[in-house]
Amino acid sequence: MEGRRYFAADADFDEEGRRLRLIERGTDPETFRRLTRLGVESGWQCLEVGAGAGSVAAWLADHVGPDGHVLALDIETRHLQWLDGSNITVRRHNIEADEIETDRYDLAHCRALLEHLADPSGAVCRMAEALREGGWLLAEGGDFDHYASANADHPAASVFDSVMARIVAYIKEADIFDPAIATTLPTLMRDAGLDAIEFEAIDIPTAGGEPMSLMFEMSWHRFDPLIVSRGIITEEEAALRHEAHLDPTFVFTYGNVGCWGRRAGLDVS
Secondary structure, three states, rough: OOOOOOOOOOHHHHHHHHHHHHHHHHHHHHHHHHHHHHHOOOOOOEEEEEOOOHHHHHOOOOOOOOEEEEEEOOOHHHHOOOOOOOEEEEEEOOOOOOOHHHHHHHEEEEEEHHHHHOHHHHHHHHHHHEEEEEEEEEEEEEEEEEEEEOOOOOOOOHHHHHHHHHHHHHHOOOOOOOOOHHHHHHHHHHOOOOEEEEEEEEEEEEEEHHHHHHHHHHHHHOOOOOOHHOOOOOOOHHHHHHHHHHHOOEEEEEEEEEEEEEEOOOOOO
16 A cells, blocks of 8 residues: 555564553553543443554453453554453554444544554544444544753753754655644544544653653654754764653653544434
């Protein structure tokens, strides 16, 4: 299939597993809070799209109990092999190309997925169609316009902000992924026919050495040979960004976005 290709598709398996687990450590609390708000309960049928290393699928399986079920989908399922509960199924699946059951699920969830897809609108529509009437879609991602130092007085702040602005601009211009896709989630959900849509954006402060700081540095480091060769940043600037992401005295923020909507048709009167 033509289109955008996931930037970590060729990453070392073990290294990518570590990066995925860092994402879980940094973002699971907000995800679990939102899922709790949506009322996940015993008996629900849940769809986890782009399941990563499996922490959300496992949480859902615990909460839907033996009368519910979780289907965990990903194009790379080796990170999910530890999920062996009787109420959870792992399936290799490409949300942009492969068929999925319709009118079936009480919940569909994705996180850090849509920004990497060539057709995020189509993916949201497929997830919406997978819901039964009254079912919820929760989509989460990052807003990289809010990726910046939190303390302008820190010696690394000005260079860090300049470097990250150039990296994010290049990633968007080169169509590696869409760093602003999360801000369009309400529109994508409305276009998919969902209602009761709510949008939440949180700027999360993160110190160097914390899980999300380490995860981001692993991600940006993969681009360094390309962006240094293109003159986007220098080797010295890449080294300063690396040091900042490891420095516990350096704090930056990143945008954590969640948006949820309900498939219309349920009479709640």
